[in-house]
Amino acid sequence: MTRDDKFNIQRRTVWRNFWQRLSGVPDLAVKLLFVALYLAGMVWVWSKQEAVSAYAQSVEFMSPIMLAAMTHIVPAYLIVGGAVLAVLMVYPFGRKAAQDQLRSIGLVNRAEMVPELLRKRQDKEHPRVTVWEFRNQSIPLAVWEEKQAALEAALDISIVKIIYGKSRSRVLIYAVPTQTSLPDILRWSDSYLSSDSFVLTLGESLLGPVTVNLVHIPHILLGGSTGSGKSVLLKLLLMQALHKGAEVYIADFKGGVDFSKVWREKCRMCFTEAELLDTLDNLVRELEQRKGLLAKTGCPNLDAYNEATGENLPRLVFGCDEVAEVLDRTGRSKGDKELLAQIESRLATIARLGRAFGIHLILATQRPDANIIPGQIKNNMDFRVCGRADSVLSQIILDNTSAADQIPKDARGRFITGDGTVFQGYLFDEEQL
Structure with missing residues (x-):
């Protein structure tokens, strides 16, 4: 940018700032003012048309075009004024200002x-x-x-x-x-529950509700540091899955601290690694059984099978709040490592094959360690959401640092999806179960 360019931009910016301080009128209001002036002008021209026409005919030396315009002043005003108004309505005010700012x-x-x-x-x-x-x-x-x-x-x-x-x-x-922003807290209401087959609602962005359809995107990976709100978001998704008739399985290695009694009454809980392996074994066996049923009937997916046979095989949803803690083999004994390897293998099988057979994973983690979640699991988690996080965890969850860049450090319940959509998650009260 040359010195003259800088000088001209600075000069124009001073005048724009001066005008904004005086007016503060938005584009829409200015354009409405133009419409009002056009209509007022039309009324004035209508009232003066006879006088203008008489004056034009009394002048001896006047061009034919001017004479025609003044003789037929109302049609001339409608045509010319309408054209000018149309240009003003579509003209993007601030075009030069935008160019200066971009430069x-x-x-x-x-x-x-x-x-x-x-x-x-x-x-x-x-x-x-x-x-x-x-x-x-x-x-x-x-x-x-x-x-x-x-x-x-x-x-x-x-x-x-x-x-x-x-x-x-x-x-x-x-x-x-800039005055439009997401609220710090959004309370969940049952009216937000989607009526579509297996669409789960996460929260609201500036564009409206943020949803995920498990029929098309079967697995969800949630990330975020402690206190970011990812556990609340996980429970929100599991609650909606229950409302839609799914069987929900939950791994909780804190002895039920994170999931109250009502969850244990409605879901199948596992509290130890041995119980987790048994649960995942059952899910894999169900997957194989459903694979055989779909192959026998020639149906491509669970919904098609239920519709063709009249059966109502439910979707199965497995949720785990701290999957990295489960899969971390650091300092573990040989026997524990073998057990964790089997757990990892079962999760990978469900991640690869679960979509068609209605078996879904919703996994959450706060551990910024790329080695904890194997690629064969992570690569099949198509829908990824991250809350407040550092650049390392954001990179692991989203494959970019957008969570670290765009989520405020003190935000709770604020998330960003893999496609860059920032939203405020709904705050779910467990008593609503």
């Missing part, structure tokens, strides 16, 4: 060309979201994503997502005003 944060290509704001529009599905459409000047999407925090500060917005438009020459930024 100031270094979002330019190698030719020093800055992205151009083409338009701003309200998102049809989410009325509180504004879509900023830019001609990206050959700047790839990854660069925009890297500069998300700088973009938010420069444009004074909270970015929900950044994607390509209809072509890769366009970038769309979905954003809300």
